[in-house]
Amino acid sequence: MTNTKEHKIYSPKKLIEVALPLDDINAAAAREKSIRHGHPSTLHLWWARRPLAAARAVIFAQMVNDPGYQQDGGFKYGVNKKEAEIKREKLFQIIRDLVKWENTNNEEVLNRARAAIKESWQETCYLNRKHPQAAELFNPEKLPAFHDPFAGGGAIPLEAQRLGLESYASDLNPVAVMINKAMIEIPPKFAGQAPVGPIPESDKTSNKKATKDMLEDWSGAQGLAEDVRRYGHWMREEAFKRIGHLYPKVKITDEMIAERPDLKPYAGEELTVIAWLWARTVKSPNPAFSHVDVPLASSFVLSRKKSKEAYILPEVKEDHLNFTVRIGTPPEHLKKGTKAARGANFTCILSGTPIEGKYIKSEGKSGRMSAKLMAVVAEGKNGRVYLPPVQEMEDLALKTVPDWKPETKLAPDKRALWTPPYGLETFGDLFTSRQLVTLTTFADLVNEARLKVIRDMHASGMGNDTLGIDDGGIGATAYGDAIAVYLAFALDRSANTLCTIARWTADREQTVTVFSRQAIPMSWDYPEVNPFSNAAGAYTVSIAGVIKGIPGIGEIPGVVNQADAATQVISSNKVISTDPPYYDNIGYADLADFFYVWLRKSLKPIYPRLFSTLAVPKAEELVAIPYRHENKEKAESFFLDGMTQAVHNMSEKGHPAFPVSIYYAFKQSETKEGSTSSTGWETFLEAVIRAGFSIDGTWPMRTEMANRMIGSGTNALASSVVLVCRKREIEAESISRREFQRELRDQMPDALEAMIGGETGVTPIAPVDLAQAAIGPGMAIYSKYAAVLNQDGSKMSVHDALILINRAITDYLNPDSGNFDADTLFCDDWFSQYGWGEGQFGVADTLARAKGTSVEGVRDAGVIEAGGGKVRLLKWGEYPQDWDPKSDTRTPIWEACHQMIRVLNQQGESAAGNLLAQMPERGEPIRQLAYHLYTLCERKKWAEEARAYNELIGSWHAIVTASLEVGHRDEQIGMEF
Known part of the structure; x- marks a missing residue:
């Protein structure tokens, strides 16, 4: 857009370009990590999601005008400095209230924030009332829409919607697209919808009052969530009819009590099994025992809880191995199982022969790796009951044959996907036969439940339309589609536990999911969870998690599309805040295939275009993963070129009255000893500037509470930095190094005072964060020019600019x-x-x-x-x-x-x-x-x-x-x- 005087856009400095109550935001973001009930993270797993508190604060501060702005820009206060300080503090107080978890859906707090956003918008519209495109760009009656082109886990577009903005989200990854649809697109479509599903019999027989009777209305997504619960219960009951026999209870016999007097309270009872604990096995490398399957067990400890200690005791008789369970403190040598060292190094428990990783990989690749049942975990009156393996149970599990399994191969990324060298090459290989039967059964039931929802909607008089949700429907068929989405999410939640990569933790006596880290590691022993129990992985438990994560958003619409950030056109004249992938931190597409294979089986009839490919698209994904690009250098070049295009797309299309906020994820290796001058950081800044942006702010966001004031080296720094960017003026000139230094001397003191509260009354930024935050106003000077020229005429690098900026900070202090x-x-x-x-x-x-x-x-x-x-x-x-x-x-x-x-x-x-x-x-x-x-x-x-x-x-x-x-x-x- 031309920017002649008569066409000039007046864009007041936004609060985020001047000052923030950063400690309040960071404290709330850190606290949020321990919250699960009502948090979207329980809806569906996604890696490296931004905290809701941080996203909410950033968008609000990006939308409201700083009270001390001047219409023509500059880092100075308005005419009445005192009044500006008072107004700024009011905005800070709104942010402090906004970021508190208990205020997430507090309408009084949200309305104050929405009113402040609207007031700033109307002020901006007034300033631009004579602009030729005022009708298109500056309608005081309608807020501009919001877009996140790297939507990922959906935290950012969700918070934009919560603040009253029509929210658009896009991502290349189909799993991310589905998560965003479930968060911002589906709930508003059915806001106020009363549940139509049959109330579960268990509610009636237990004399529970129907949920409907406990509510005054079904506003927001309450009715939607209730139907997810009801149809999820129906699915569980139907699945039990079909495959319940695969998960038998265990009877406590007199023979068992004779061995274990602690079992006497359960005499004659049939206990529900929580999990069967297995160890992978290979044939012994010792020729004398080469016919014996020996366990690869990382530990024989079942429980470390005080007064509830339990362990597995392996008993060797000649060439035969049995497992039994003992109560009490385990002997020291059993704590490490059969492990000999880190990695895939074990010892044959029969012969003492070392079992090296090379041998295990060979056995796995040849299909000779198997598994042996070591123990059974059951539900007791006062906790877990640990029992020895039952041969009939082991036989039942091993003889189960699935009709279908995912054949999608795991990517050859050795940094994050560790199972292929051991013969677990497809996603189907990561599950036991019984788990595959179970997950496939539930996947088939998702569509059956969808059809039942549609029939129930018709029976309740809710219409007879056949337009699906993917085609814009909002009636009975679309509602059935919507419920199916959340039921499929529950299936994904269960798959994260019903998998041989999950592990048993003796400290908490429970199963740890596959993605307790951002990788698929290799496991040696694993729990096979009963999906009909009340433990993690059980379908009803997964349904409960999904329900907790369904956002309580009102009727403000949200739109989600699959789109490449580098070429999308959705951002046109929208406010933009985004969290792009950073280099090679996480291979989102490679990991997302784990969930995609199950979502595709469940939801392809509903979203045929989204699930048209056999796996998640990877070629265009903006991550620097070497295996896709021959080597590290080419991978880095691909990332930088693609990210520059994506950021340039944002700078060209974003609404001209607002800055763009971009989250940059710091890596531990980049933040040694608190340095903010690192190759990755500098390269990212270079890419943003090269894309046509000037950088007006850099705000460190942290999510760790412990030792946040200062840690040992890397842990002291923020987990991410929010870059505040404006499109650089087309006619931007070049300046000399000396002129750049003079501007730093003139402007940095005011900027630093605003940050540490010197003259403005701002809640001060903690010193540990100041070095990163102060880069913002320094880079604002550097990046607003076409170039800063050294004495020899060469362009000053970002690296050299950062040195001078850090020196200005030191001089000020x-x-x-x-x-x-x-x-x-x-x-x-x-x-x-x-x-x-x-x-x-x-x-x-x-x-x-x-x-x-x-x-x-x-x-x-x-x-x-x-x-x-x-x-x-x-x-x-x-x-x-x-x-x-x-x-x-x-x-x-x-x-x-x-x-x-x-x-x-x-x-x-x-x-x-x-x-x-x-x-x-x-x-x-x-x-x-x-x-x-x-x-x-x-x-x-x-x-x-x-x-x-x-x-x-x-x-x-x-x-x-x-x-x-x-x-x-x-x-x-x-x-x-």
């Missing part, structure tokens, strides 16, 4: 650049050289004179110990507890800062607030010093020292709030909230 007192300047230099250690008096005397003070004066201030020709700084724990800043005649900022740390650590935020209230004029210098000292400690790898400064900043908002409550609001300088 350096006490020498501020108005710090001489004593503090001495302490800072001394700390930099000696930390808390001792140094020579002569050196201290020279340094003190250079700083305009004396060793005696600094000692009298109470911050150093000097004597015997030695000098050392006092640690915060050594400072006096009865210190009174009002009566102290010599109080360097160094002393005030460390007294604040002492009180915070010993007495908490409230007491620290009381102390700050006694010296409000020192608040801002204390905070700036804490930032500086954190940066210094991080650089020197002093983790424990850094933690103290970071915790002070992390608690600053609460400390200032506590100080204001004391009654000193008017005395606070630069800290108003």
